[in-house]
C-alpha cells in the first residue's frame with residue numbers, strides 16, 4: 001500500500017502473545033513434557049493430535065489461555081489413558097501447568113524502543129485474548145504497561161469483538177491499525193472492518209491460529225519481519 005497516510009491513524013492496537021513477548025514456545029515445551037509423562041500410553045505425535053482436538057472442542061466452554069490449557073491437558077490424559085492415568089501423573093501435569101503460568105515471558109527484540117517512538121504520536125492499546133489474570137500478570141511483569149492507554153482482554157478476536165472495541169474507543173475503523181503475529185486473530189478481522197493491520201510473524205504459531213495467506217483481503221495490509229520493521233510503515 002503506497003497511499004497509506006499514517007496521519008489518519010489515531011489508535012494502534014498491539015497483540016500481546018508472540019507480538020510483544022514470547023509465549024507459544026512455552027506451550028510447546030509444556031506439551032513436550034506432557035507427552036513424556038504419558039509416553040507409556042501413546043506416542044507423542046498422537047498425544048499432540050488428541051490434545052489439539054480437545055483444546056479446540058473446549059474453546060467455547062473455557063476460552064483461550066493457560067487455565068483452559070491445563071484443563072485440556074488433564075482431559076486429554078484421562079482420555080488417552082482410557083481412565084488409567086494415575087493421581088501422581090495428574091499432579092505432575094498440574095505442576096507443569098503452574099510452572100508455565102509462573103514463567104516470565106521475555107519481551108521480543110525492539111519492543112520498548114518501538115513503543116517509545118510510537119507512543120509519542122499515537123494512542124497505543126493492547127488487544128489480547130486469553131485468561132484475564134494470566135494476561136494481566138504478563139503485562140505487569142513486562143515493564144511496558146505504561147506505554148498503553150488501554151488494555152483490552154477479550155474472549156475472542158473476531159470482527160464483532162473489534163467492532164465493539166472501536167466503538168468503545170470512539171474511533172472509526174480507518175483510524176485504527178492492529179499489529180500482531182496471527183493473521184486469523186490480529187489481521188483479517190480488522191481488515192474486514194476497514195481498518196489497517198501489520199502482520200509480524202512469529203516462528204511458532206498454534207495450529208488453531210494458522211490461516212492460508214490467500215484468505216486475506218487485499219489492501220490496508222502490511223508485513224514486517226520484526227517488530228522494529230513496523231516503524232517504516234509509519235515513515236519513522
Ligand SMILES: [Mg+2]
Nearest residue numbers: 015017018181
Ligand atoms: Mg499473538
